[in-house]
Amino acid sequence: MSEFLTYLKTISDVSIYIEEDLLINYSNINFDEDIFFVKGKGDIILSFVKMIENETSIPIINSYHGIWVAFNRFINCIMLEKAGIPIPAYSLNPEEEPPPFKNYIIKNLIDQQNYAFKPKIEKRYRSLKVKDERALNEKGKYNYFFYQKFIRSKWEYKIYRIGEDYFYYKQLPVLVEPDKMKTRRTIEPNPELKKLVIKATNTIDLKIASVDFLKSKKGIYYLTDINSTPNFNYIQNGPVLIGDYIKAQAKR
């Protein structure tokens, strides 16, 4: 964030609203910002976003709906599937129910905290069971596990969207190489992936996002994750690109 803020301050006046200090008073709403950019997804931040959307005409990136749907895995699966985007088969099962698939990943249901994917892997003859530690930490909270059918793929594809610009990368899946940046490389623009990213981000209303895909043996790209607050330091010149995009979206 520091590089981004340094750049943003050279092109505009910037006020920073930090979740810990923020007090939202719904009877006293008065802002003179021309745009808000959201880099967080906690409940206080989201309450702030909802208030801005409902009480003012100030543009805000990303929207409440986009952020909320992106971290609600089950809801985004429903919406993406309905939009015709290939996603791995999924099921929400009570904790005590047996897994619905032979090869699966248990993912956290609500991906609202900024913790990285931490897999516990169980390989047995012809079956693979992966449990994200974040999902296991949810145990007892919802009494449900979110299962996603495991897609075997040599590469994981990561596409960033910043407004109408798209950035294409691939890396070995985290299950193969935990240090995701070690194998990350830029790839040529891929029209098929671009089409899927446009459809997915438009479906849930994200202007800035990263979207992950796995490619099956049959050559189908399956969307496995969508993130409303990507780390844009991983994109060359990312902080400048984001800063310029936000400025261009401001109301004045």
Added chain:
Amino acid sequence: MKIGILSKREITFTGRMKHYLEDLGHEVTIFTAKNLIINDNLLDHDFFILKSKKLPYLYAGRFIKEKGVPIFPDPELTYKHKHRLDAYYLMQQAGLTSPPFFVGTKEAIKNHLREEYPLVSKSLMDSGSKDVKFINSDDDLNSLNEDVIYYEKKIKGTHYIMYFIDNEISVSEKPPLSTEHAKMKEVAPSEDMVNIIKKWKDYHDIPFGHLDVIKEESTNKIYVVDPGNFPEFTNWKHDDDPCPKICNIILNRIEELKKNTL
């Protein structure tokens, strides 16, 4: 018809609905946390009733709706009843008054709002009286969990629960911080209470439910503090049973939903 009911419990109002609908010749399954697996296997029902506002049931409701199976009440409207801020905007849209409120950490409240005590703390995602606490001092604030971020200005006055089913209204005086199952005394609905219910149900097209309100002692103004779209009707004070009425309303609504999707 094959009907599914998404509910925390098999007994009480849900159980009575099941019996009533079975007596009408329908096949009814109640899905609780014991048997609710949310995937395509759910879709072999003709329609669903969303009785619970807990998260897995809301997810199931949304899944069922998006897959084209009729469900009532609407899962998205039900979610908005449960989320304090969404509920605030639902009330605002309908022209109802609710108490001033604030969102922030305990530290932010201490730093900026100490002079606003007494406050009422509530869970952001939970309607009803669960986890509702009065905050009169920093000590009260310190005793809360870190994840409590929603606070309302405390309104000094009398608390009422106002049930409605179509044009019928039943109002009872409610002890502070009690659930809808507490012992309550029936009161005659005032004209402003009737108006509030009319605005609410007409604006959002809600045929039954309840509103928790407080009549402020100093002004007689009515503040809505909590809406609910599927109560147990424990304190429904009319002589007739609300269960058949509710079931028939749902059956009619499902027919309308089916027509609209054709």
